[in-house]
Amino acid sequence: MSEIKKAEKIAGVKGMNDLLPDDSPLWELFENTVQSVLKSYGFQQVRTPIVEPTNLFARGLGEVTDVVEKEMYSFEDSMNGDKLTLRPEGTAGVVRSAIEHNLIYDGPRRLWYTGPMFRHEKPQRGRYRQFHQVGAEALGFTGPDIDAELIMMCQRFWDDLGLDNVRLELNSIGDAEERNQHKAALIAYFEQHQDILDAEAKRRLLTNPLRILDTKNPAMQEMVNAAPKLLDYLGAESLAHFEGVQKILRHNSIPFTINTRLVRGLDYYNRTVFEWVTDDLGSQGTVCAGGRYDALFGIFGGKPTPACGFAMGIERLLELMKAKGDVHQPAMCDVYLVHQGAEAQMQAMVLSERLRDAGLDVVLHCATANGVGSFKSQMKKADGSGAAYAVIIGEDEANNNTVSVKELRAGDAENNQVNVPFDTAVDYLVDQIAGSADGDCCDDPNHHHVHH
Structure with a gap:
């Protein structure tokens, strides 16, 4: 069987750039x-x-x-x-x-x-x-x-x-008439200094002599500085x-x-x-x-x-x-939802929609080619998202109809985890996030404050 030829990569057009998520x-x-x-x-x-x-x-x-x-x-x-x-x-x-x-x-x-x-x-x-x-x-x-x-x-x-x-x-x-008078004076002046003009300036002398004043050529600066000034006309x-x-x-x-x-x-x-x-x-x-x-x-x-x-x-x-260098990088979301097990995933899907209904930005952890990943790898993603809170639903939580809420940005992050009944989790998170937004008066103009 002949080997399938790998398709060649196509690059973008030179000088036309992608705007990437980090920017x-x-x-x-x-x-x-x-x-x-x-x-x-x-x-x-x-x-x-x-x-x-x-x-x-x-x-x-x-x-x-x-x-x-x-x-x-x-x-x-x-x-x-x-x-x-x-x-x-x-x-x-x-x-x-x-x-x-x-x-x-x-x-x-x-x-x-x-x-x-x-x-x-x-x-x-x-x-x-x-x-x-x-x-x-x-x-x-x-x-x-x-x-x-x-x-x-x-x-x-x-x-x-x-x-x-x-x-x-x-x-x-x-106005046009004043510019024409100045242009005539300019052409006469540049013609007297033909020996200093470069090729670009000579071309512009016939088409658009004003642009000669923009020249970056150091050899022409002194001569251009002494040229007739439009203000005088x-x-x-x-x-x-x-x-x-x-x-x-x-x-x-x-x-x-x-x-x-x-x-x-x-x-x-x-x-x-x-x-x-x-x-x-x-x-x-x-x-x-x-x-x-x-x-x-x-x-x-x-x-x-x-x-x-x-x-x-x-x-x-x-x-x-x-x-x-002091540009504030806004968080991707308010809440990152971590889950393990089939029942937990179902509950996480329901909760994520309820949180969005309440005006919060939520990222729900989804499976990749390697599966859903361990709690540890999911928590790493939660931390990297910039979210203020991770919400964790495992087998225990699913069976007890609760969720664990972990505050990710607090100093003492180790002990910052509380269990909340599933049905009150939305109100709890909305209150927590509204409270912290009032406290630090959220500097980020892209961030919407939660409205009840």
Whole structure:
């Protein structure tokens, strides 16, 4: 008989990572924290598709941006020939949706989204091909107050997540006419310094000269620092708007630095731009970027609508949270049920459902290829689950209609075991867990308190 060939293992796509169970509590902590802050500012969630028409991004992001030129996952739908793209960012889809469903016909909207984005670039720390963002978009507001509110909301995220190593950089890129004047001055200036420009800068000089200001090339730094500043080309309205944002931030004690080299590669941005940056993630220092994009609705065929928003990279922020090292790892469950024998297993199944009805999280020990395992091996699992209590049902307990309740997190764990009648076990455990939750005021935001 010929030997059966072992199937080859299939690995995931490079740069697209699995979220494993050990990391999910940190993701939940992050998501719950951010959602509760967004809710406290009156933002409502919007969920747009992961796949959009390719021309949404080509038109919105501009044909000559790095994202559209080199980073988008685009394909033709083999069923009907539609040109489609996995979304590289969230704003374009939100604006498309707002126009399509006439979301702001009865006034401005505060919207937020979260989910995976896709860019084909070299995977490195904090930068992946499938990455996740949370973004907020305030649509229909004109004043500097909403720009400042978005920034203050970010500050609240960092405070609530315990991140104190993130700082704010701020700039204004004015309006289209002011940018065009600055761009002309910039091109003239860079042309005088052709000998210092590298190949990438020479290419950008013709397509997107503002991006030369982003250069990391040390040989160009001095020349770039002396380039004409956009702030010097701003008119009275743009300056007043920018001053308005700064005034509110100062009044609310939000520290910031003005970074005149902070620009956006995308044409639809105007006036306020901001970034939250850290020195703790190597070269991938930006964890959140935002600004005003009053032109985007018009570009997508909607009526002109002022808008402002930001997006933050979840993976990068989780890296920062991990680096702090004081992230509380929540328990898998409140109660772990240990049992031995057929009758005990039946009773354990009944009790586990009753405990869940009472609002507790319960893990019931189940058989594996090696069987159910000894009491000792089951207790080891109970301890590893992080549960506060193990409930033990053996033959004796099954025959006497009782359960043993062992407290797993007490100092003197050896003597912490009591026998309780089966029918009162639920009330007993609910009271014990509610009491300890009140006592330590449970720090874990993912943990629900028991309600009777």
